[in-house]
Amino acid sequence: MMQTRTIHLGPLAIGGASPVSIQSMCNTDTGEVENSLQQIERLRALGCDIIRLAVPSAAVLPAFGQICDRSPMPVIADIHFDYRLALGAIDAGAAGIRINPGNIQDESGLRQVARAAAAAGTVVRVGVNLGSLSPRMEAQYGRSAEAMVQSALEYCRFFTEEGCQALKVSLKASSLPLTVAANRQFAAVSDIPLHLGVTEAGTAVSGSIKSAIGIGSLLLDGIGSTIRVSLTAPPEEEVRAALRILAVLGLRQNGPELISCPTCGRTRIDLIALATAVEDELARFAAAGRKLPWRKIAVMGCEVNGPGEARDADIGIAGGKGKGLLFKHGKIVRVLPESELLAALRAEMEAASQASDRAAP
Numbered sequence: 001m002m003q004t005r006t007i008h009l010g011p012l013a014i015g016g017a018s019p020v021s022i023q024s025m026c027n028t029d030t031g032e033v034e035n036s037l038q039q040i041e042r043l044r045a046l047g048c049d050i051i052r053l054a055v056p057s058a059a060v061l062p063a064f065g066q067i068c069d070r071s072p073m074p075v076i077a078d079i080h081f082d083y084r085l086a087l088g089a090i091d092a093g094a095a096g097i098r099i100n101p102g103n104i105q106d107e108s109g110l111r112q113v114a115r116a117a118a119a120a121g122t123v124v125r126v127g128v129n130l131g132s133l134s135p136r137m138e139a140q141y142g143r144s145a146e147a148m149v150q151s152a153l154e155y156c157r158f159f160t161e162e163g164c165q166a167l168k169v170s171l172k173a174s175s176l177p178l179t180v181a182a183n184r185q186f187a188a189v190s191d192i193p194l195h196l197g198v199t200e201a202g203t204a205v206s207g208s209i210k211s212a213i214g215i216g217s218l219l220l221d222g223i224g225s226t227i228r229v230s231l232t233a234p235p236e237e238e239v240r241a242a243l244r245i246l247a248v249l250g251l252r253q254n255g256p257e258l259i260s261c262p263t264c265g266r267t268r269i270d271l272i273a274l275a276t277a278v279e280d281e282l283a284r285f286a287a288a289g290r291k292l293p294w295r296k297i298a299v300m301g302c303e304v305n306g307p308g309e310a311r312d313a314d315i316g317i318a319g320g321k322g323k324g325l326l327f328k329h330g331k332i333v334r335v336l337p338e339s340e341l342l343a344a345l346r347a348e349m350e351a352a353s354q355a356s357d358r359a360a361p
């Protein structure tokens with residue numbers, strides 16, 4: 001594996017020694033500026049670093065430009081088929097564009113895109129999908145990992161010849177082993193940073209598993225500079241899943257570990273919603289760079305077994321019938337109405353974080 005070059009997507013460094021970045025994609029109408037920015041802000045607060053928006057027509061370019069101006073993170077334009085949309089997005093201030101040269105047939109148009117991106121310092125992500133290989137590549141290498149790699153290398157040469165150095169590549173196939181093989185082969189021969197993702201991964205559970213295996217295998221090999229967990233689910237779920245993958249691999253510190261019980265017949269509260277809310281709160285703390293002096297936080301379904309089962313957690317909450325408990329190291333410290341459990345834990349997190357900041361040298 002080669003060390004990749006470093007490129008800059010707006011202010012964000014990608015590749016080289018930079019941390020792996022999380023990307024997601026808005027599912028809002030790009031023409032709706034405020035709606036899109038609200039979603040971008042929610043994703044940023046959870047730990048997303050890069051946002052991609054569809055640019056399906058020239059009509060959305062003015063709105064896209066406003067989003068680029070006001071977004072708290074670098075914006076990538078997702079372009080298909082029409083090189084003029086790529087030119088428009090570069091002009092509108094996109095930090096990056098994602099194109100699949102295989103589905104843009106106009107070579108002189110592609111050349112214009114390369115020149116415009118080079119002049120503006122816009123990152124170009126060259127996306128190669130097994131499904132849209134050129135007939136020439138397919139005839140020479142078959143529908144194989146090698147065909148994807150050779151195709152990506154050829155497109156990268158094309159862009160480099162026009163002055164584009166800020167390149168990223170993604171290689172995707174609906175077969176997971178083929179996707180992993182193609183990325184490994186590319187990383188062995190090129191220093192261009194790779195964006196990892198598993199295409200058409202599926203719904204939240206099956207897609208997260210598929211992505212964790214594919215993206216996780218490559219990250220374990222030291223391959224991959226940006227990741228997106230593509231899910232048939234709200235983009236917030238994509239960011240949560242990506243964070244979990246990076247946290248499990250020790251590539252991103254996400255604060256204390258959240259432990260929660262599997263629920264059983266004793267559970268009398270909406271534990272899934274509660275655990276998700278606590279997880280989001282932890283992600284927001286981590287995204288804001290705030291520290292907590294704890295190793296584990298527990299969210300348990302019942303007061304009978306919860307505190308005892310989670311006694312190695314620094315702090316936790318346990319549900320009861322209409323009431324709940326706040327406990328520390330297995331000892332109950334407060335009994336309060338169930339509706340106040342989350343707020344009480346948040347207040348503890350706030351106080352602990354502030355104390356930790358004061359104690360820091």
Ligand code: SF4
Binds near residue numbers: 261264266302304
């Ligand atoms: S903590 Fe309580 S609710 Fe959760 S699994 Fe154990 S016994 Fe069931």
